[in-house]
Amino acid sequence: MLTVxxxxxxxxxxxxxxxxxxxxxxGSIYGLIGTNGAGKTTIIxxxxxxxxxxxxxxxxxxxxxFDNSAIKERMxxxxxDLYFFAGYNLKEMARFYKALYPKWNSERYENMVKxxxxxxxxxxxxxxxxxxxQAAFILIMTTMPDYLILDEPIDxxxxxIRKLVWKYVVEDVxxxxxxxxxxxxxxxxxxxICDSIGILSKGNMVMERDLDELKxxxxxxxxxxxxxxxxxxxxxxxxxxxxxxxxDLLIVRNRRDVVEQIIQERKPLLFxxxxxxxxxxFIYELGGVxxxxxxILF
Amino acid sequence: xFQLDLKSxxxxxxxxxxxxxxxxISGVIKEEDKLLSVRELSKILTxxxxxxxxxxxxxxxxxxxxxxxxxxxxxxQRQKIKIDDSMLSDLKYRMRESIKELxxxxxxxxxTKKLVEALIEERSEWEC
Numbered sequence: 001m002l003t004v005x006x007x008x009x010x011x012x013x014x015x016x017x018x019x020x021x022x023x024x025x026x027g028s029i030y031g032l033i034g035t036n037g038a039g040k041t042t043i044i045x046x047x048x049x050x051x052x053x054x055x056x057x058x059x060x061x062x063x064x065x066f067d068n069s070a071i072k073e074r075m076x077x078x079x080x081d082l083y084f085f086a087g088y089n090l091k092e093m094a095r096f097y098k099a100l101y102p103k104w105n106s107e108r109y110e111n112m113v114k115x116x117x118x119x120x121x122x123x124x125x126x127x128x129x130x131x132x133x134q135a136a137f138i139l140i141m142t143t144m145p146d147y148l149i150l151d152e153p154i155d156x157x158x159x160x161i162r163k164l165v166w167k168y169v170v171e172d173v174x175x176x177x178x179x180x181x182x183x184x185x186x187x188x189x190x191x192x193i194c195d196s197i198g199i200l201s202k203g204n205m206v207m208e209r210d211l212d213e214l215k216x217x218x219x220x221x222x223x224x225x226x227x228x229x230x231x232x233x234x235x236x237x238x239x240x241x242x243x244x245x246x247x248d249l250l251i252v253r254n255r256r257d258v259v260e261q262i263i264q265e266r267k268p269l270l271f272x273x274x275x276x277x278x279x280x281x282f283i284y285e286l287g288g289v290x291x292x293x294x295x296i297l298f
Numbered sequence: 299x300f301q302l303d304l305k306s307x308x309x310x311x312x313x314x315x316x317x318x319x320x321x322x323i324s325g326v327i328k329e330e331d332k333l334l335s336v337r338e339l340s341k342i343l344t345x346x347x348x349x350x351x352x353x354x355x356x357x358x359x360x361x362x363x364x365x366x367x368x369x370x371x372x373x374x375q376r377q378k379i380k381i382d383d384s385m386l387s388d389l390k391y392r393m394r395e396s397i398k399e400l401x402x403x404x405x406x407x408x409x410t411k412k413l414v415e416a417l418i419e420e421r422s423e424w425e426c
């Protein structure tokens with residue numbers, strides 16, 4: 001269990017995190033999403049103990065994370081901006097990691113190097129950006145972390161490698177109940193892999209929920225009636241409404257059967273209902289009510 | 299096994315539930331057969347094990363499968379299956395849409411009725 005409670009972080013006069021709360025269950029894959037500059041990397045750096053927070057608490061299994069080497073031994077972190085020692089190759093880096101992490105698994109290391117097909121003896125600085133990411137992934141997964149923290153892990157990776165990365169992550173979650181926190185802008189892939197989602201905006205947690213719950217009670221509907229009806233959507237929690245000619249387009253937050261019952265009662269000529277994709281939820285939740293982005297989307 | 303469609307608006311969880319139901323109802327997985335463990339299926343599909351676990355629990359709730367502690371999850375006998383209200387309303391919605399389309403195609407009331415009856419007849423497993 002990873003818990004962030006009431007955390008503030010300021011950079012000079014800029015408040016990057018504002019009374020932030022975040023909870024990741026053991027064995028869960030938690031997706032952290034948010035606009036650019038929302039504070040995703042800042043909170044990740046605070047969780048991994050790179051940054052010290054101004055207020056609040058960050059704990060893993062009840063213990064403070066900052067300056068806690070016992071916790072850090074069990075934590076794997078792949079930052080967005082990778083760092084390797086100058087002049088080192090993968091093999092030399094592996095030797096360094098092995099000395100640092102007690103659960104280092106040499107057999108897995110050999111297998112992964114083979115599977116990702118990386119040249120151990122080539123200097124890491126000579127690797128492409130995508131290959132460096134793979135190298136970092138191999139090193140971290142070989143430490144057999146109980147907590148895996150990934151900041152934009154799949155950016156710049158080709159689809160085959162992405163699949164392989166997720167395969168390893170899912171396997172460790174299934175086999176050893178590894179806990180994963182991952183940030184990304186690739187919402188399509190997050191939707192496929194995560195079970196919980198936290199949406200960040202301007203240093204605040206906008207919502208934190210189970211992905212399936214999030215998706216099951218927000219719908220996009222299209223309705224048209226024969227004649228204008230007084231208050232046709234009474235009883236529905238309408239988040240957004242738009243008239244396109246005679247067809248109304250709505251985003252409602254209600255259970256599916258509730259929406260259906262209320263709309264059908266008024267005998268519509270046309271009625272379509274679709275669940276929202278995570279991408280749409282993201283834009284709806286973060287776009288604000290009178291944002292022009294919405295006109296493009298819905 | 300089965301394929302998941304990441305582009306679908308349906309959640310992975312729903313897709314897993316629906317696919318397994320289809321395999322059970324069509325008889326591909328038979329009564330008393332053991333399902334793959336959550337771990338195995340999660341690895342095969344590269345899907346979050348929590349999602350698979352949830353799908354199995356939902357199938358159990360609807361009576362399609364039962365689980366035995368320490369042994370795994372097994373396909374239940376046909377008569378144990380409960381009719382799920384939300385699924386029923388979902389199907390009703392889809393049937394209503396199809397019937398609407400038949401109407402737009404220009405089929406008469408009688409033709410539509412005959413067509414639906416013929417489709418029902420096709421399911422020979424039903425005892426009249």
